[in-house]
Amino acid sequence: MVPIYENIADPQDTYNNQLFGLMKITEAINENASITDLFEIYKNSIERYYEPGSVTLCVNTIRGMKVLSSDPTKTWSDYASAFKKFSEKKSKFFRSSNGEIFIPVYHKKELISLVHLEQINVQDSTRFNFLKTITNFVAIAMENKRLFKLRIEQENYKTQLELARQIQHSLMPQYFSDTRELEFKTLYIPHSEIGGDYFDFFHIENSNISIFCIADVAGKGIPAALLMANLQASLRRLSINYSDLTTLLKGLNKAVYESTKGDRLVTLFIGAYDVIKNELQYINAGHPYPILQTRAQGSCYLKKGTTPIGINETLPEISVGREIIKDETVIFSYTDGLEELRNNKGQMMGYHNILSTLHKLPFGNIEMITENMKEFIEKFKENEPIGDDITVLLCKIKPEGIVK
Structure with missing residues (x-):
């Protein structure tokens, strides 16, 4: 706490009062005083030298506008209109006939503070110039504190964002252990912010089943990355005792709901391929329809499933596609x-x-499909930035009997 104004100068000694006020404010700035303490010193300087009815300062902070006043009844609603008016007109000050003064302070043409003094009598230019000087001095000091805190918060956010990127990168399979029957390729184009796209593939030990999945967690940033981590861990954990897709999806829904209490949802497509039966089972939980292609029968959408997971504690009816x-x-x-x-x-x-683009590409060569799709995306969007993560997961199935 910075010591508040001490009574060491004669109120009639103009020079000493001005010098003392500036000195106390400078000391407070050097000691990194809070804006509340700075205002107290400023207020006491003004009251000592000008004897106003009230002193009020509206200042922009990283948490929004804050009103500091010698009158505890003053609130932001009393000044919102005046602040807007000074922001638009860029006036230097306003003085009314009843002793009311508004002093705006601008930084790079932006209004950063507004001082309101009631019942104040400032006749000569020297006293008025000092009033403007000390007001600007305090307001700029407060703005510098705001900018410093903002920079610290931005640096912290960048650190957290990098952590989220590392989390996301660690959860994405860096390579796929292709099998005789299954081959995978992926395309991932990240947005500037961390998104919630996720994909995975793994074989369930001591079984004929391989699981593959693509998902999109609602939102961006660290919350999306953490929920994606929760989803991946839950999928791997629940798959250890795999019995069927319906049970697995119910478990995933429960895990996501318990983590978010319904505040976030996840769209998901999950497939389970039985290499002995040559059967694909899948559930589409509110996800964009994957396209299944065969050389002989053409294309179809994989639509069967249920709603996105994480919205409710229990899922409605689940339809398993086969x-x-x-x-x-x-x-x-x-x-x-x-x-x-x-x-x-x-x-x-x-x-x-x-x-239509997929139909133009050579069937079966998923590496070439991936490269051509990437080129098509770049050509289509021209120089427009992407609005969200783009993830593509390609799965090629070569059933027993035709495996080469």
């Missing part, structure tokens, strides 16, 4: 960042463009 894989099959799944991609004209990619 596909018998008779020949070489490619499943093209993606997150909504691809559908919602826009170009310079504001046109959205949409699923029709995705499907």
